[in-house]
Amino acid sequence: MNPLSEVAMSHPILVVAAGTAVATYMLLSSLLRLTQDPKEPPLVLSTLPFLSPILGMVKWSMDFYVHMRETYPNLSIYTLRFPGIRIYVVNSTALVVEVQRKWRTLIFPPVSAHASEFAMGGSKKALAIIRADMATEAGFMHGFTKAIRPALSCEPALDQLTGNALEVMSGSLDSIVRDGGQNVKLVDWVRHNLLLATTDSVYGPSNPLRDPKNETAWHTFHPTIMFLMLNLVPLSVFRKAIKARDSLANSFHQYHTQRQYEQGSHYIRLWTEYFVSQGIPDEDIAKFHNGGLFALIANTIPTAFWMIYRVFSDPSVVEDCRREVLKAVDFDEKSGVCTINIPCINRSTCPALVSTFQEVFRVHGMANSVRLATEDTHLDGGKYLIKKGGLVMLPARVQHRLHGGAWGPYDVDKFVHRRFVRNMKDSAEPSQSIPNPSAAFRGFGGGTTLCPGRHFATTEILGLAAMLLLRFDLVPVAADGGERQEWILPPTKNSSQAEAMEQPDHDIDVQLRPRKEFAGKKWQISFGEEGSDGHKTALAVEDLSE
Numbered sequence: 001m002n003p004l005s006e007v008a009m010s011h012p013i014l015v016v017a018a019g020t021a022v023a024t025y026m027l028l029s030s031l032l033r034l035t036q037d038p039k040e041p042p043l044v045l046s047t048l049p050f051l052s053p054i055l056g057m058v059k060w061s062m063d064f065y066v067h068m069r070e071t072y073p074n075l076s077i078y079t080l081r082f083p084g085i086r087i088y089v090v091n092s093t094a095l096v097v098e099v100q101r102k103w104r105t106l107i108f109p110p111v112s113a114h115a116s117e118f119a120m121g122g123s124k125k126a127l128a129i130i131r132a133d134m135a136t137e138a139g140f141m142h143g144f145t146k147a148i149r150p151a152l153s154c155e156p157a158l159d160q161l162t163g164n165a166l167e168v169m170s171g172s173l174d175s176i177v178r179d180g181g182q183n184v185k186l187v188d189w190v191r192h193n194l195l196l197a198t199t200d201s202v203y204g205p206s207n208p209l210r211d212p213k214n215e216t217a218w219h220t221f222h223p224t225i226m227f228l229m230l231n232l233v234p235l236s237v238f239r240k241a242i243k244a245r246d247s248l249a250n251s252f253h254q255y256h257t258q259r260q261y262e263q264g265s266h267y268i269r270l271w272t273e274y275f276v277s278q279g280i281p282d283e284d285i286a287k288f289h290n291g292g293l294f295a296l297i298a299n300t301i302p303t304a305f306w307m308i309y310r311v312f313s314d315p316s317v318v319e320d321c322r323r324e325v326l327k328a329v330d331f332d333e334k335s336g337v338c339t340i341n342i343p344c345i346n347r348s349t350c351p352a353l354v355s356t357f358q359e360v361f362r363v364h365g366m367a368n369s370v371r372l373a374t375e376d377t378h379l380d381g382g383k384y385l386i387k388k389g390g391l392v393m394l395p396a397r398v399q400h401r402l403h404g405g406a407w408g409p410y411d412v413d414k415f416v417h418r419r420f421v422r423n424m425k426d427s428a429e430p431s432q433s434i435p436n437p438s439a440a441f442r443g444f445g446g447g448t449t450l451c452p453g454r455h456f457a458t459t460e461i462l463g464l465a466a467m468l469l470l471r472f473d474l475v476p477v478a479a480d481g482g483e484r485q486e487w488i489l490p491p492t493k494n495s496s497q498a499e500a501m502e503q504p505d506h507d508i509d510v511q512l513r514p515r516k517e518f519a520g521k522k523w524q525i526s527f528g529e530e531g532s533d534g535h536k537t538a539l540a541v542e543d544l545s546e
């Protein structure tokens with residue numbers, strides 16, 4: 001008897017298992033081949049049918065799509081096959097633009113509806129309203145962004161929204177100056193202060209997030225959103241987070257039914273009026289406030305953190321940006337009042353500051369825009385077939401690391417704070433050609449789902465950075481507040497992929513030291529003359545080409 005037969009005789013279970021594995025493999029390989037249309041984008045990671053892409057995602061996590069682009073540099077789009085779903089991942093910028101143009105068949109609303117169901121816990125009635133029409137302008141989701149847009153992009157509502165948030169922020173800075181400085185955990189400090197400033201401005205005097213119980217509830221619920229969206233394990237696993245979510249919704253229920261939003265911003269009034277006008281029940285409006293809160297702060301907070309980190313961790317960036325923001329300050333000798341003119345925090349007065357902000361998005365942005373194909377759709381002049389039911393993925397990190405063209409002559413793997421400066425006259429560096437405005441910049445997504453809150457978030461974060469530059473030095477310290485330390489870039493590998501911005505894995509200790517230059521001065525914020533054009537700093541190509 002040969003050795004193989006001997007093993008077979010002594011381990012029959014092993015033989016059956018191996019046979020089953022081979023048969024399963026052959027069956028799945030054939031299934032993959034037979035159900036893959038030759039016109040679909042090239043199939044990759046098919047060694048273990050339906051399993052290799054999952055293993056790749058687990059191994060590479062948020063770097064998965066960048067790794068795939070580096071592995072297959074010549075593919076402008078490719079197919080990944082998972083059990084029950086295919087994902088078409090776009091590498092080429094031209095195809096990103098085309099996918100965005102085909103918004104009638106490659107649609108976003110199912111993604112929002114999915115979040116409303118699984119993460120926010122919407123009722124059947126509310127979900128039926130949201131899902132009734134997800135493809136046309138008349139549908140719920142398209143109507144929603146249209147309804148809120150005036151408050152987020154037009155004057156005076158937008159300036160009021162940003163101005164109120166910056167006033168709250170300025171108040172927090174005043175109290176640090178009064179105390180002669182403060183040692184803070186920077187991530188926590190940004191998280192707490194930006195949450196309060198943003199929500200005070202949006203929700204008004206009855207802001208539910210002023211109650212520390214609700215802030216804690218948010219921080220308990222928020223990290224589970226991605227897992228709830230995946231819907232892979234029973235809800236009972238997230239009992240604590242669901243309890244926190246529901247308790248927060250209870251507070252929003254009171255806010256809503258007592259009509260406290262009437263004292264809030266124009267934005268939250270439009271937001272509420274829209275949900276009411278569509279027949280969404282009060283209990284669901286309260287739940288969807290949790291989703292609204294996610295949109296408001298989930299990305300603004302880490303973006304503000306990276307902006308502060310990237311400005312203050314490099315003395316040359318501090319010097320460059322501080323010189324610029326000083327030009328935005330009016331100082332009244334008589335009253336001792338310093339006024340920050342927010343409309344001057346723009347690309348022409350503060351080019352290095354705005355460029356640093358844009359570079360923060362390029363380097364730390366990680367939006368994965370997803371679209372669902374509602375019918376077979378062709379891309380690239382019919383070259384590629386996107387099958388009905390497939391998902392199309394537009395990963396920002398892939399675009400943000402493309403070599404050549406979009407990002408100018410600098411190394412794409414480096415953070416270069418002046419990368420987006422158009423006029424290099426003030427710079428000590430040799431004049432360089434600068435990146436062209438490009439659809440490759442996906443910090444705020446693009447196309448019909450371009451983030452409607454981008455102007456609010458941009459002005460709020462640039463205003464905060466300007467206030468810090470003018471009033472404080474930031475010095476990294478040891479956890480016990482002791483001796484000065486080096487700035488250490490926090491890793492981000494635990495970032496939730498539900499968010500559009502990397503999140504630092506750990507906090508850093510920093511001392512906020514009031515600057516002597518403006519000791520004893522009072523600070524105020526100004527948006528210039530009423531009726532002015534208002535303040536918007538354009539980053540997205542859609543705004544630049546307006």
Ligand code: HEM
Nearest residue numbers: 295296299300303367369370444445449451452453457500
């Ligand atoms: C730095 C802060 C922010 C970042 C990085 C950010 C990023 C994004 C991105 C990437 C998208 C597109 C999603 C896609 O196409 O798949 C988006 C959509 C959206 N954002 Fe933001 N956002 C920010 C702040 C805000 C704020 C402050 C608000 C609200 C005032 C907001 C409200 C929304 C809404 C409602 C959508 C969905 C648009 C639609 O369904 O068409 N965002 N955001």
